[in-house]
Amino acid sequence: MTPAARISAAVEVLADIDARRRPATDALKDWGLSHRFAGSKDRAAIASLVYDALRRKASAxxxxxxxxxRAVVLGMLKLQRGLDLDxxxxxxxxxxxxxxxxTAGERARLKGGDLSDAPTHVAGDFPDWIEPSLGRLFGDDLVPEMQALTTRAPLDLRVNTLKVSSREEAHDALPHLNAVETPLSPLGxxxxxxxxxxxxxVQSEPEFLKGWIEIQDEGSQLVALLSGVRPGEQVVDLCAGGGGKTLALAAQMENHGQIYATDNDARxxxxxxxxxxxAGVRNVQVRTPRAKADAVTDLDGKIDCVLxxxxxxxxxxxxxxxxxxWRLRPGSLEVRRNEQAAVLDRAxxxxxxxxxxxxxxxxxLPEENDDALAAFMxxxxxxxxxxxxxxxxxxQLGHLKNIVRPTAHGLQLTPHKTGTDGFYVAILVRNP
Structure with missing residues (x-):
C-alpha cells in the first residue's frame, strides 16, 4: 500500500470507531480481516496513524x-507528524x-491553523469534564502535562535480578535492540x-524466554521499588492481575519470604x-478466588506489606x-472510586x-489518589x-526527590516530569 492509501484506510477505521463506539483494536482487527491484501507493515502503519489521530483528536x-x-487525520499529520501543507x-x-x-478551506486551516486560542482541554487533548480535577494537581502545568500524554511511549524492560547479575549484563546481551539504560530506575x-x-x-528474544527481562514501564518499576519490600517479609499483592509487580517484588525479596498473589477477577x-x-520465582503463592470467595482470609493481621x-x-x-x-465517562470514575474504597478496606x-x-x-486524577486515601484514613x-x-x-531513590510531583499523601509520576506513565504511589503505615 502507498502512504496515501494508508491514510485513506486510517480515515476509514476512525469512521468505524466513531460510528460503532468501540475500541480501536477491534476496529483495526476488523479492517485487517476485510482487507487481507494489506501486509503486516501496512497494518502497523495504519494502526500508527489511527492511534496518533486519537492522541490528537481534539486539537486536530x-x-x-x-x-x-478526515479532518482529524489531516490535523494530526500537521500537529503530530510535523508535515507541512505541501x-x-x-x-x-x-x-x-x-x-x-x-479543499480551499482545508488548505487555509493547514497553513494557518494553530492552538494559540484553543481551550485548555483542546490544547491538552483530553475530555473537558476532567479539567477541574486535573487543574487541582497540575495548576499552570496542565497543558504541558497533558500534551506529554499525547506522545508515543517507549518500550521499557525490567532486568530480572533473579536470573542475571546486573543491568549491564542484560544490556550487553541485547545490542541489536539499541536499548539504553532508563534514567530513573536502576533496573530498566x-x-x-x-x-x-x-x-x-521482545517476547521472542532468547533472553526474554530465559526470564532475564520483563516488559514493564519504568514508572511501574519505580513504584514497586518504593514498596520497600525486603527479604523475609510477608507480602500480599491484592490486585496482582497478570503478575507484573509480583515479579518485581519477588526479585526485590531475592526469593526469600512469601508473596501471596491474588485478584478479585480470577481470569x-x-x-x-x-x-x-x-522468571525463576519461588516465593509466590497464587491464591485464586473461588466463586468470588476471599482467598486470603487466613492472612488477616499477619502481613508486613499489602500492595x-x-x-x-x-x-x-x-x-x-x-x-x-475518549471513552472515559463520569460514571466510570465513580465505579472505580467505589472499587478503590473496597480494596483499601480489605487491605x-x-x-x-x-x-x-x-x-x-x-x-x-486526585479523586483516585489523594482523595481516596483521605477518605480511607x-x-x-x-x-x-x-x-x-x-x-x-x-x-535508595533519593534522586527522584526533585523530579516527581509530591502530593498530600504520596507522589505522582508523569510523562512530562519523569518520562514514565502516570503512576501515583503512597505508603500508609499502621500504628503499632
Missing amino acids: AWIMGETTP AIAALCSGERFAPEPL LRIAPGEDGRGPA RLAPIHDRLAR VDAPCTGIGTWRRNPDAK ARLVKPDGRIVYITCSI ENHAGFKPVPLDRALEET
Missing part, C-alpha cells in the same frame, strides 16, 4: 474546524486509493518506538503462573491507550501493626502516610 479537529475522521497535499491527490484533494532498559510506533518483538491471574516459572495496585481509570497510560481517553484487615499498605494507581484512624523524603531515602 480544532485547527481543521471540524470533527470528521506534503499533506501531495498525499491527498485523489488518485487511486488516495484521499480526495484538499528503554527502547525508543519505531517510525510505525511499534517496538521489537486476570491466568498469565501469572507461566511468568513466575520463566494495592488499585483498579482505576488508567488515565496515566493514555500514551499507550489513546482511544481510552486494612490484612496489615499487621507496624505493617504498611502501598497504594498504587496508573491515574493522575478518615475511616481508619490507625493509618498514616509515610513522608515523601523518608520513603525515597529508605528505598
Whole structure:
C-alpha cells in the first residue's frame, strides 16, 4: 500500500470507531480481516496513524474546524507528524486509493491553523469534564502535562535480578535492540518506538524466554521499588492481575519470604503462573478466588506489606491507550472510586501493626489518589502516610526527590516530569 492509501484506510477505521463506539483494536482487527491484501507493515502503519489521530483528536479537529475522521487525520499529520501543507497535499491527490484533494478551506486551516486560542482541554487533548480535577494537581502545568500524554511511549524492560547479575549484563546481551539504560530506575532498559510506533518483538528474544527481562514501564518499576519490600517479609499483592509487580517484588525479596498473589477477577491471574516459572520465582503463592470467595482470609493481621495496585481509570497510560481517553465517562470514575474504597478496606484487615499498605494507581486524577486515601484514613484512624523524603531515602531513590510531583499523601509520576506513565504511589503505615 502507498502512504496515501494508508491514510485513506486510517480515515476509514476512525469512521468505524466513531460510528460503532468501540475500541480501536477491534476496529483495526476488523479492517485487517476485510482487507487481507494489506501486509503486516501496512497494518502497523495504519494502526500508527489511527492511534496518533486519537492522541490528537481534539486539537486536530480544532485547527481543521471540524470533527470528521478526515479532518482529524489531516490535523494530526500537521500537529503530530510535523508535515507541512505541501506534503499533506501531495498525499491527498485523489488518485487511486488516495484521499480526495484538499479543499480551499482545508488548505487555509493547514497553513494557518494553530492552538494559540484553543481551550485548555483542546490544547491538552483530553475530555473537558476532567479539567477541574486535573487543574487541582497540575495548576499552570496542565497543558504541558497533558500534551506529554499525547506522545508515543517507549518500550521499557525490567532486568530480572533473579536470573542475571546486573543491568549491564542484560544490556550487553541485547545490542541489536539499541536499548539504553532508563534514567530513573536502576533496573530498566528503554527502547525508543519505531517510525510505525511499534517496538521489537521482545517476547521472542532468547533472553526474554530465559526470564532475564520483563516488559514493564519504568514508572511501574519505580513504584514497586518504593514498596520497600525486603527479604523475609510477608507480602500480599491484592490486585496482582497478570503478575507484573509480583515479579518485581519477588526479585526485590531475592526469593526469600512469601508473596501471596491474588485478584478479585480470577481470569486476570491466568498469565501469572507461566511468568513466575520463566522468571525463576519461588516465593509466590497464587491464591485464586473461588466463586468470588476471599482467598486470603487466613492472612488477616499477619502481613508486613499489602500492595494495592488499585483498579482505576488508567488515565496515566493514555500514551499507550489513546482511544481510552475518549471513552472515559463520569460514571466510570465513580465505579472505580467505589472499587478503590473496597480494596483499601480489605487491605486494612490484612496489615499487621507496624505493617504498611502501598497504594498504587496508573491515574493522575486526585479523586483516585489523594482523595481516596483521605477518605480511607478518615475511616481508619490507625493509618498514616509515610513522608515523601523518608520513603525515597529508605528505598535508595533519593534522586527522584526533585523530579516527581509530591502530593498530600504520596507522589505522582508523569510523562512530562519523569518520562514514565502516570503512576501515583503512597505508603500508609499502621500504628503499632
